[in-house]
Amino acid sequence: MGNCLSGDVKGGKQAIGGVQQRPTSATTAIANNAALNDAVDFFFRSRGQYPLFSQIELTLSASNLLDCDITSKSDPMAVMYLRKKDGKLEEIGRTEVILNSLNPSWIEKITVSFQFEVVQTLVFHVYDVDTRYHNVPVKTLKLKDQDFLGEATCVLSEIMTRPNRTVTLSLTGNVRAGVNRNLGTLSVLAEETVASKTVAEINFRCVNLDNKDLFSKSDPFLRISRIVESTAAVPICRTEVVDNNLNPMWRPVCLTMQQFGTKDTPLVIECFDFNTSGNHELIGRTEKSVAELERLCLQKEAVNFVYPSLSHGRKKILKGQLIVDRFVEKVQYSFLDYISSGFELNFMVAVDFTASNGDPRTPNSLHYIDPSGRSNSYQQAIMEVGEVIQFYDSDKRFPAWGFGGRTSDGSVSHAFNLNGASYGDEVVGVEGIMTAYASALRNVALAGPTLFSHVVDRAAHTASQSLSQNSPKYYVLLIITDGVLTDMAGTVDALVRASDLPLSVLIVGVGNTDFRQMEILDADNGRRLESSTGRIATRDIVQFVPMKDIHSGQVSVVQALLEELPGQFLSYVRTRNINPVGAPAI
Amino acid sequence: MSRKIEITGISAEDLVYKKRRVKKNAYGAFDTAGKYMKQPMRTSVDEISGNYPMWEDKLETEFSPGKEAVTATSVMYVQVLCRSSAGEDHCVGTARVPVKDFTGEYALEGFLHCLSYRLWDESGCRNGIVNFSVRILPDKSHLKSGLRLFWLR
Numbered sequence: 001m002g003n004c005l006s007g008d009v010k011g012g013k014q015a016i017g018g019v020q021q022r023p024t025s026a027t028t029a030i031a032n033n034a035a036l037n038d039a040v041d042f043f044f045r046s047r048g049q050y051p052l053f054s055q056i057e058l059t060l061s062a063s064n065l066l067d068c069d070i071t072s073k074s075d076p077m078a079v080m081y082l083r084k085k086d087g088k089l090e091e092i093g094r095t096e097v098i099l100n101s102l103n104p105s106w107i108e109k110i111t112v113s114f115q116f117e118v119v120q121t122l123v124f125h126v127y128d129v130d131t132r133y134h135n136v137p138v139k140t141l142k143l144k145d146q147d148f149l150g151e152a153t154c155v156l157s158e159i160m161t162r163p164n165r166t167v168t169l170s171l172t173g174n175v176r177a178g179v180n181r182n183l184g185t186l187s188v189l190a191e192e193t194v195a196s197k198t199v200a201e202i203n204f205r206c207v208n209l210d211n212k213d214l215f216s217k218s219d220p221f222l223r224i225s226r227i228v229e230s231t232a233a234v235p236i237c238r239t240e241v242v243d244n245n246l247n248p249m250w251r252p253v254c255l256t257m258q259q260f261g262t263k264d265t266p267l268v269i270e271c272f273d274f275n276t277s278g279n280h281e282l283i284g285r286t287e288k289s290v291a292e293l294e295r296l297c298l299q300k301e302a303v304n305f306v307y308p309s310l311s312h313g314r315k316k317i318l319k320g321q322l323i324v325d326r327f328v329e330k331v332q333y334s335f336l337d338y339i340s341s342g343f344e345l346n347f348m349v350a351v352d353f354t355a356s357n358g359d360p361r362t363p364n365s366l367h368y369i370d371p372s373g374r375s376n377s378y379q380q381a382i383m384e385v386g387e388v389i390q391f392y393d394s395d396k397r398f399p400a401w402g403f404g405g406r407t408s409d410g411s412v413s414h415a416f417n418l419n420g421a422s423y424g425d426e427v428v429g430v431e432g433i434m435t436a437y438a439s440a441l442r443n444v445a446l447a448g449p450t451l452f453s454h455v456v457d458r459a460a461h462t463a464s465q466s467l468s469q470n471s472p473k474y475y476v477l478l479i480i481t482d483g484v485l486t487d488m489a490g491t492v493d494a495l496v497r498a499s500d501l502p503l504s505v506l507i508v509g510v511g512n513t514d515f516r517q518m519e520i521l522d523a524d525n526g527r528r529l530e531s532s533t534g535r536i537a538t539r540d541i542v543q544f545v546p547m548k549d550i551h552s553g554q555v556s557v558v559q560a561l562l563e564e565l566p567g568q569f570l571s572y573v574r575t576r577n578i579n580p581v582g583a584p585a586i
Numbered sequence: 587m588s589r590k591i592e593i594t595g596i597s598a599e600d601l602v603y604k605k606r607r608v609k610k611n612a613y614g615a616f617d618t619a620g621k622y623m624k625q626p627m628r629t630s631v632d633e634i635s636g637n638y639p640m641w642e643d644k645l646e647t648e649f650s651p652g653k654e655a656v657t658a659t660s661v662m663y664v665q666v667l668c669r670s671s672a673g674e675d676h677c678v679g680t681a682r683v684p685v686k687d688f689t690g691e692y693a694l695e696g697f698l699h700c701l702s703y704r705l706w707d708e709s710g711c712r713n714g715i716v717n718f719s720v721r722i723l724p725d726k727s728h729l730k731s732g733l734r735l736f737w738l739r
Contacts, residue, residue: 251638468694500700528702528715534682536702536715576698 054114054336055193056156060095061105062126062171064184068147073100074128076149077138078186080110083121083153092122094138097129102184108138111193112156114336117562119387120156124186126171148173150183157391159190165340166190192336198257200290203326204239204269205249207302208319212273212281217244219274220283226259227266227287236260236267241274252326255290263291269322271305282307284318297327333580335566338573341580344473345392345569348462349382349433350455351418352481353405353440354448357511360441366482366511367441377510377547379434381480384558385506386430389476399425399462400433401455405444412447414454425458449486452479453494456505460498467502472581474569475503482511488520492529495521499529499537504568506561509546518544539571589695590723591647595629597640598666598705600714603678611669612639612678614716616662631669639666660685664716666705679705679713688720696724 060078068074077097081089095106112120127146150171159167171183204222212218221241225233236259242248260267266289272280284305288296296303302321309316358365368376375383390396400418407416417425418436420443427436459477466473485491495505507522509515522544523529529537545561573579593616601608613631627647632639664681681703688699700719707713 464694467697530704533684534704534706535687536704538700538702575700 054334055111056114056160056336057109057111057191057193058122059106059109059189059191060124060186061103061189062184062186063103064182065102065104065126065171066128066149066183067102068128068149073102074147074149075099075131075134076101076104077127077129077141077146078106079125079127079143080112081123081125082112083123089123094141096138097134099134114156114160114192116157116335116566117388117559119391122154122156122188124152124169124188126150126152126186150186152186154188155391156190157388159188160336160340161392161394163340163342164189192334197331197333199330199332200255200260200294201252201326201328201330202255202293202297202324203250203252205247205323205325206271206305207247207321207323209246209248209271209305210283210318210320211246212283217246218283219243220245220248220271221274221280222250222253223270223272224253224255225268225270226261227268233268249325256332260290263294264289267293271320271322284320286322293324294327294329297324332574333583335570337580337583338569339392341582342472343569343580344394344471345389345565346466346473346475347386347389347393347398348459348475348477349386349398349400349418350415350452350459350477350479351378351382351400351402351437351440352450352479352483353402353444353446354450354483355404355446356448356450356483356513357446360446367446369438369441378437378480381478381508381510381547381558382433382437383430384556385476385478385508385562386433388562390430396429397426398429398433399458400427400436401425401458402440402444403452403455404446404448404450405440406447407444414451415458416444450481450483451487451490452481452485453487453490455479456491456494456498459503459505460494460501463498463501463503472578473502474572475501476565477503477505479505479507481507481509483513485517488517489532491521493531493533495542496529496531496535496537499539499541502572503541504565505542506565507542507544508558508561509544512548515544515546518546539568539575541568543568589648592721592723593627593645593647594719595641595643595645596700596717596719597638597642598714598716599638601639601666601668601678601705602707602713603668603676608639608668608678612666613669614641614718615665615667616645616718617665664703664705664718666714666716677708679707679716681705681716689722695722697721 058080060080062076062078065074065076075097078095080092080094082092083089092112093110095108095110098104098106112122114120125143126149127143128149129141129146133141133145150173152169152171154167154169159165166187166189168185168187170185173183206220209218209220219241222239223235224237225235228234237253237255239250239253242250266287268285268287270285271283273283274280284307286303286305288303295301302323305318305320305322306315307318357367360367360369362368363370366377369379370376386398401415402418403414403416404412405416406412418433418440419425419427420436420439427433455477459475463473463475466475498505507518509518520527521529521542523537523540523542528540531537543561543564545557547557595614595616598612598614601612610633611631614629616627627645629641629643629645632641662683662685664683666678666680667675668678669675683701683703687701698719698721700717702715702717704712705714705716
């Protein structure tokens, strides 16, 4: 079973699904990526919405692999799986086969989408490919016919939080009948594949637009689309509507390179008159690329809109003009850039101990701890959020508080330490939170009323204390509550005071109450929170989601909360022009 | 004990003057009751954007946080005014900002406070929002090592 190609490693690589030509590897890359559904992706792209998750390319290499072949060394290949919630493994991709090596560095990269809101467990299996299959495309290899060399597991966010984005794992497994041998190690390097991080910020203005409304003036807005395949136009961006103005000026528009392609890709800029019926009337359009818009700005020129006239097929040049007041090109760092440069997310929990939850000893209480092991809503929420965020926290020490309960000294506290200690409020790990929660249920009597302001103040205090340290931390406070707020004004005041700090507040509502107040705090309708002193929240730091039915479906409601977090973090660092540690200033 | 304070007037929103939206020429002015600042500071006039003026003007001045009991109630007034074609300045709205909101009760000196306040017009009605940022520049003597603390940019 000698391998006559043993001297010709390069030839071997080319013969066996090795270094692919660019087009082929692109198709394999899409096929490799199980998390990205082409049809769904196209649906969103056609509506101008781009996916927020980043694509990660993983490069694998191994050392000290087990030698399975008799006369030469093993011919290893690695396969990567994603472990789903039910424990099943879903294959994401495979590397090529490298001939005759116990220390292979595979060239074929495996792509996976980074999703912040779930824990993505990656499982790697390394196989020795038998000579019989050496000329067969890698994808068609049946793994059970190959020799298993070892397995390794890790979580994707673990890799991303390392400074050099590499992790080295020991291979384990039952190889050669249960003898525990040293199976070697597998190294995984992760890289974000973002074409370019350039972003163009453009200030548009128009003059002399045509009047399309009867009794007032037009309400113009711009829509920018990208021309795809020389005919179809995919909308990428829309400005806000300026009411009743024929010389409108819009707020700056931010276009990422992902949206506009290259600086020379032609973009269509259309100006519409907003109608409440939804049937917006076209005022005019023009075609310019990003590079041409930059030139218009520098030379302070204006371009006239044209109106496609149906009668002659010719276009009518209008008096209305488009002016570019300002054009700035910036580099925008992504969430992963910040994380791998050393930014940490610190998790804090606050649990509702008000009497409306019901006596914890009765089964219909929201705090009932089921002896059969089924988690209650509180435990479920803590697990789901804590499991994801813990990877972004280096010391895994989480402050945990309860509110609305009567502690052992007889008084009702709205920010007592869940661990029962009088000195420190931190617990270690998500398991620490669970233990502290269970013991607090035995020692603390449920009381009331429901007030968030104390825990928000504590969280804000912790966040502001960290400002004096040299390691950049962003805090995430999870509040799990079952009821209606007693002191809305006090809570709003505390939230407004905290809105300028590196803090996000996630509120999960359990039980069946009416959570309308929480939706006001969430401020998704655009009404910024206003405190009693007249101060307005600097930014929207609250996200709320009601957890109604735990058992419905794969996608959990809490994931929807977590999806917003990278965006909130980015809005904080970008407004203050804070770059990843060590990254060049723009 | 006077410190340098840097105020950046960023923008204002939803300004209404005499029942109509402000068309143009709005600017912001920052002042304190009492003599804490050397002179009232003004941003440039935004001639183009109507009721959503954006200034992005950095203004620097000296600031003495004052002594004794005065600090507790000291207030900075932020006004948004608009200049009419006749050249007169009308006050569109005023916001009352307690000085302790940015003098380090919640965060350190040197921290960039991005603040927003509600504007009230002369008849006491709500009239828009003003956004600005304030930073008290730390004393040179406090910066021992060259290490700039991370969030204080």
